[in-house]
Amino acid sequence: MKNIRNFCIIAHIDHGKSTLADRLLEYTNTVTQRELQSQTLDDMDLEKERGITIKSHAIQMDYELNGEKYVLNLIDTPGHVDFSYEVSRSIAACEGALLIVDAAQSVQAQTISNLYLALENDLTIIPILNKIDLPSANPEEVTDEIMNLIGCEYEDVLRVSGKTGEGVHELLKQIVKRIPAPVGDPDAPLQALVFDSVYNPFRGIEAYFKVVNGSIKKGQRIKFMATGKMYEADEVGTLKLKQQPKKEILTGDVGYIISGIKDAREVKVGDTITTFENGAEAPIEGFEEVKPMVFAGIYPIEAEDFEELRFSLEKLRLNDASLVFEPESSAALGFGFRCGFLGMLHMEIVQERLDREFNMDVITTVPNVSYHGYSKKDPDKMILINNPSEMTDPVLLDRVEEPYIKASIITKSDFVGPVMTLCIEKRGEIVNQSYLTSDRV
Missing domain, CATH: 2.40.30.10 (Translation factors)
Known part of the structure; x- marks a missing residue:
């Protein structure tokens, strides 16, 4: 067990995590030159076309250092905030995380939110400066930002280029050196x-x-x-x-x-x-139920495809744990499902995948949120209102509650004014503001 290292990669969209994962696979000889293609771990056509990672992928690499053999388990994670649930599951299965920052774009919002996820799980963080081969790279300034963000030393920040492979051998050594081996009891129940x-x-x-x-x-x-x-x-x-x-x-x-x-x-x-025999008494802690943010109805174009759509959604949910759905019916569209998504990109991806992977032609309604209504007759009983046609006569209603969120907005300090104006127009209330770095609020 002391020779196992489990780690994931966290980064903002497009900071080069899939490319760096390719280099790690290549330098540990996990894939041959012939099998290697760019973004090897992104196996959906949709991921390749859009250049985004949608699913986390796990792969095992063998690595030898000073005559000792190590097993490295890498879990590649998505970068977009709509898939943050995927990231949180991957983090729960790891002891360390590679935090990748693009040397040309510096620290971005998603980098910070994923970093907090990793710190909550007490992971060892290895900060990495990627894309140092770019002419527009600004390594010194970005290194300062990383040091401010996680409070590490200048030497701790590794400089690599996923494209040319520079610094990747050093990175592999540091993974073995810095990330702790997993802790567990081999004799305990499974x-x-x-x-x-x-x-x-x-x-x-x-x-x-x-x-x-x-x-x-x-x-x-x-x-x-x-x-x-x-x-x-x-x-x-x-x-x-x-x-x-x-x-x-x-x-x-x-x-x-x-x-x-x-x-x-x-x-x-x-x-x-x-x-089954002598099983564990309690499950592992730390997993949460997913909370959808955007709701929309998905209906089959042909009414008889309803059951088919149910099977497709269930299979899709296996691969995408953040998808939540329940049956509903509408006067205009017949039977369908009300689905919960983590965000607009997530909704778009689910629609695309239903079409490509399951050949389902669907109609998606305009995304909305659910309201809670309380009638005057029975003020304690809550009525769930999913769409306007279900709204009862306002005269009979005692009150209506709408969902609201507590949001953290990370922005450059130049845009604080306009962002505040936008929030106040949308009935937002500012709780506080703090500067993360000199130009990040």
Whole structure:
């Protein structure tokens, strides 16, 4: 276990995390020259086209330093704020994080919010200055910003270029040196944290997990604690570019399990896997239910495709734990689903994926939020109002409550005035403001 290192990569959109992940795979000989393509870990066409990472991906690398062999488990995470739930799950399965900052663009908002997620989980942070080969790079100034942000020393900030590969060998050494090995009890009952799952049409659902305590063997009877369902572990293994079956996955390691699960609702991301006999008493803590921010109705164009749409959404939810949906009906559109998304980009991606991966033609309504109404007859009973047609006569209503949020806005100090004006126009109330760096508020 002392030779395992689990780490994830956090960064703002377009700061080069997928490119750096490519170099790590190449320098540890995990993929051959022939298999290597740009953004190797982004396997959806949609990710390649838009140049964004939508899913977290896990991959295992072998690395040798001073004659000792190490196993590095890298979890590549999305950069966009709409996928911050994916990032939080990946962080929960790691002991360290690489914080990547673009030397030309300096520290951005998303870098800061992901950094806070990592610090809450007590991860060891390795700050990295990427894209130092660019003519517009400004390494000295950006290094100062990073030092201000996380309070590290000048020497701690590593300088690499994901494109040319400069500094990547040094980075691998530092990962082994700085990130702590996983802590766990190999003799305790099995506790494994599910941080992702995918649907395989031939073999059912594959769940990706990190073993926190104990170990998991092929053929063992296992139990998912949140749903209480029992299965047999048909196959367990580690995640190289292709899956590699193993007899047993030990404490601290990351792997996958296939147990012939057909129903998408039976695997919950964030669940704990334990053994059927002498199982763990309590699940692993620290996972939260996801909170959707944007709601919209999704309806099939043909009414008879309703069940088909339900299956598609369930399969999609396996791969995207932040998607929440429930059936609803509308006078104009018939039967459909009311879906909750983390943001507008998330909604757009889900729509695209329904079309590409499941051939579903759907109509999406204008995004809105739900209101809580209370009638005068029974002021304690709450009526959920999802769309305007459900609104009762205002005369009968005692009060209506609308959702509001507590938002942290990170901006350059030049724009404080206009941002404040915008918030006040939208009935915002300012709580406080603080300067993170000299030009970040």
